[in-house]
Amino acid sequence: MNNCISCGSHELNMQTETLSMRYKKAHLDVVSEFSVCKVCNEEFESPVQANANDISMREAKKEHDGLLGKDSLKRLRVQHKWTQQEAAIIFGGGINSFSKYERGEVSQSDSLDKLIRLCTSDTLILKKHLKLIDREDLFKLSAPKCKVVDFISDKSNTQRYSKKITSNNSVHRVIEPIEWQYGT
Ligand SMILES: [Zn+2]
Structure with a gap:
């Protein structure tokens, strides 16, 4: 619980204001809490508000500079199934660097x-980079899903091509025209 710095009261209202900050000849609007x-x-x-305001200001500068925001960094790391420590190993900057980002x-x-x-x-x-740093074990993505298009036919020929191939026990699936694509 915060106290008033002047009278010590616990009766506080939280407010926000938008500050215009000069940065590299630009004006950045940053929402500030107080x-x-x-x-x-x-x-x-x-102190908590001051910390949050510092972060907002830093993020606004990063956005202006075209850098990935903190939430984007987290999303990318999670997508690649890395812990913060692993991401720090991959991208450098010390073991706590990624959690700070x-x-x-x-x-x-x-x-x-x-x-x-x-x-x-x-x-x-990514694979080349992981090989360079000798950490190929940190490639954790599953193999890219790829629809193998064995036959491309129109709907009218579906039955003709949907036959079981006994030699390798696989069934060739006919891909509908709308699904003609590789990858996900
Ligand atoms: Zn007061």
Whole structure:
């Protein structure tokens, strides 16, 4: 529980305001939280609010600079089934680096941002990178799902092509025209 820094009262209202911040010749609008004492009307930032406001400001700068936001970093890490520690091993910066990025306490560098984007958007690049750092065990994605199109036919020929292949015990599935695609 926070107290008023002036009179010590616990009776506080939480408020927000939008601050315009100058950054690299741009004006960034950042929502800032603060407390207002109901007793003496003192306005102040609690330590928790100050921390949250720092994070908001940092995220706004990152967005302006075209860097991945903290939530995007987390989403990409979770998609690749890495713990924060594993992501730190893969992308460097010390064992706690990725948890700091995800909390918004530290901004990743531009070059690291590019490495993360490259590795998480292309499995071949990721595999090459993991090989370079000798951690191929950290490739955890299951094999990309790929629909094998054995036959492409129109609907009228469905029956003709849906036959069981006894040699390898597989059944060839006829892909409807709408499904003609590889990958997911
Ligand atoms: Zn007060």
